[in-house]
Amino acid sequence: MVGALLGTRIRENRKALKLTQKDLAKIAGISASYLNLIEHNRRGIAGKTLNTIARALSVEPSELSDGMNQSLIDRLKSAAIRNKQINTESNRIEEFAARFPGFARLIARQSDQIDIRDEEFTILSDQLKHDPYFAEAMHLLLSNITTIRSTADILAGNSNIPTKTSKRFIDNLAEEALKLSNTAEDIFDYFEPTSEKQVTNLDLSPFELLLEKNSYYLKDLENSKQTLNEVLSSLNLSDEDYLKTKNSLNAYIEMAKNLPINLFLDVAVKHNYDAIALAKHFNTDILSICFRLAHLPKRSDIPEFGIIQCDASGSVLYRKQLNSFSLPRYGGACPLWPVYRSLSQPLQPIRAMLDMPMGDRFHTISFAYPTEAAQIGMPALTEAVMLFTPDYLMLPKISHTQTPQLAVGLQCTVCSRLECSARRATYLLEDK
């Protein structure tokens, strides 16, 4: 029993501080013989005496008492489970925590720190996957390497190349090697902690973090295996975040209630995930369908959709980015995206294929809608969404073969379309 070990914990803490029973008893205002009984778990203590002893031992009373100490025990257990390959004496964790409270706290804290690092690592790794600068730099590296490999093979394998041609190839090699080294330097510079080019993605809201962690599909919430309050309490939110997250979760629940996942998927398969056909079938607006399509289970037989929602100023209100299609957090995207055009054509869906500079293609549906009834003398408030997917082959064929193709980018800084008339910032990887 943990309770039986309260005295043991007091004794071990006392010994660690090199205090005698007499010293501690005096501070606590009890007799040394009574403290001896307590330390041998023959008497229990609580309240004022426990607080005084805890203060004298420089620990929290909860660390000596039973209930709160359970958290330390749980943390030690979780540290032991994480390292299953080490055969820890897990049946003696409570005894260990009682006898060596300092070491127990150290192990628990280190285990907590590993958890935090793991989470940070996952976020950073996701950020790297979404990072358009890194993707563009990798493309340039591959291109440099292709030229160098092919040209070097020609020079090495053809002894009868005319001198003029051979000189030209050597010049090409030198130029390409210089480009390769510049690109490598750019990448190195980019990953310097103080780099100005880097845009952090770590400022996600708790709701966005929850969605990212669950691949944008909250299965337990949809199947009523988890309640709204259970989700909220699992998130450990500040007062400010609590209300915002609650509202966002309520909107998610509303979406799942109006378009239940199993029914929706059955119908979506029949209509090849075509947003407009689905809106007609469910007799609902395209906006609701776009949000439902962006929050489906992640499976190879279901196309993966991303979404961006913005207001009339282009400020991003909501986003789900894909590994191949990163979205800015605070504006700054490509002005040629059809989502911005849709703002001038409210309620008229725009279908377009986007051709990215790196060859990725996305089928998109953009749709703008007024957010409130028009008022005399005030501009109509409008928002827009763009739903996009790289899995256009799973959509009706007509949707990618007979729709306008737009040559666009992600953001000017990572877009290699140097002649683009919409350019407003320098391409960071441009040849020096």
Add this chain to the structure above:
Amino acid sequence: MKKSVVIIEDEPFIIEALTFLLENEGLDVRSISDGAKAIDFIVKSKPNLVILDIMLPNVSGMKILEDIRKMNEISHLPVLMLTAKGQKKDRRAAEEAGVSKFMTKPFDNQELIEHVKLMIKS
């Protein structure tokens, strides 16, 4: 009469290397880097083979491939896609659009030449 190849690629040094390799094999080689003009160029050049990159300025190579397959005059042409985008989904999209051979960059010169010879023969 010499067999001919059209290269659609935006990296000038890759064009130069490819041109040298294929001319060395006795082929007539023409190239263009602007994807938007690629279809007209192919129609005029009447090549025996097209070598196509995916990442091109203005128009994606994938769109060019779709357009080639849609135009009666050139729909029969073998197309070798040569790209740094070697993911499964890119390969699948290219197959769906009617690619004849899909090769990733960086490529092996000899392997490329062998594929080109085979494709021109058939």
